[in-house]
Amino acid sequence: MEHLFAGWRAQFVAGEDRPVGCVFCTIGAEPDHDDAHYVIARGDTCFVVLNLYPYTSGHLMVVPNAHVGDLAGLDGALAEEMWAFIRAAHDALRAAYHPEGINVGMNLGRAAGAGIAEHVHVHLVPRWSGDANFMSTLAETRVLPETLSDSLIKLRTHWSAH
Numbered sequence: 001m002e003h004l005f006a007g008w009r010a011q012f013v014a015g016e017d018r019p020v021g022c023v024f025c026t027i028g029a030e031p032d033h034d035d036a037h038y039v040i041a042r043g044d045t046c047f048v049v050l051n052l053y054p055y056t057s058g059h060l061m062v063v064p065n066a067h068v069g070d071l072a073g074l075d076g077a078l079a080e081e082m083w084a085f086i087r088a089a090h091d092a093l094r095a096a097y098h099p100e101g102i103n104v105g106m107n108l109g110r111a112a113g114a115g116i117a118e119h120v121h122v123h124l125v126p127r128w129s130g131d132a133n134f135m136s137t138l139a140e141t142r143v144l145p146e147t148l149s150d151s152l153i154k155l156r157t158h159w160s161a162h
């Protein structure tokens, strides 16, 4: 777990300029650009998108459309749909990748490793025995067995909302 989401954090630490505004709000507001943003699915209140800096192939995030900064904002219909999407994403990852395990989690706050702390999101990361060792060695080069476009097609194929 100590290396989990390290790539995401490294991207921030390296000083790469953060996008003007909020990248998740931008994706949420541009449903006509789902291919460009690697959006797998959308609901009324949230969407599912690939992580551009995946820890493993299939690393995705469930993100509310609303610019919500903490758990207090995740209630009502949003909480219901987010949980349904987390379950659906879990099922899609299982069907598409047959992983040995899946990490499901949130990094709340910069100190916890959040790359975009002001807009909460839930990571789902398919895992295999030994992938941490593999990735910690090669994290700088991000050698992954498939492209984001391939991951997008694969997960859309296996997506079915509950």
Ligand SMILES: [Zn+2]
Residues within 6 Å of the ligand: 022, 023, 024, 025, 026, 066, 067, 068, 118, 119
């Ligand atoms: Zn936002």
